Amino acid sequence: MSDVQNEIDVYESRRFTSALKKLSDSQLTIIENEIDVIIANPEIGTTKKGDLSHLRVHKFDFGNSQALLGYSWNETNIEIYLLSLGSHENFYKKMKSSRKADIKLINS
16 A cells, blocks of 8 residues: 555635635645645545535634634545635525636546
């Protein structure tokens, strides 16, 4: 058995990058740690059903509230697509409205 581990490619949507730009340095550190958790175990997030079946959501504490990080895990190509970041309020509604763009990004 080989000790060489496949490298996971990580991609960010524009929506995710925009959300990061609004955060302070200490908040960015929390997000980076949570991304490392996802990379270590891409199946940690809850798989959604129906219109959002392409999506996994990882929930974590973010200061005094809970944040959701939406991503897609492509096991075949060993890729993670970081799609969205935000609070629970309207998270899934926003994800449904950007579904086509997310699927286009994932399949490109």
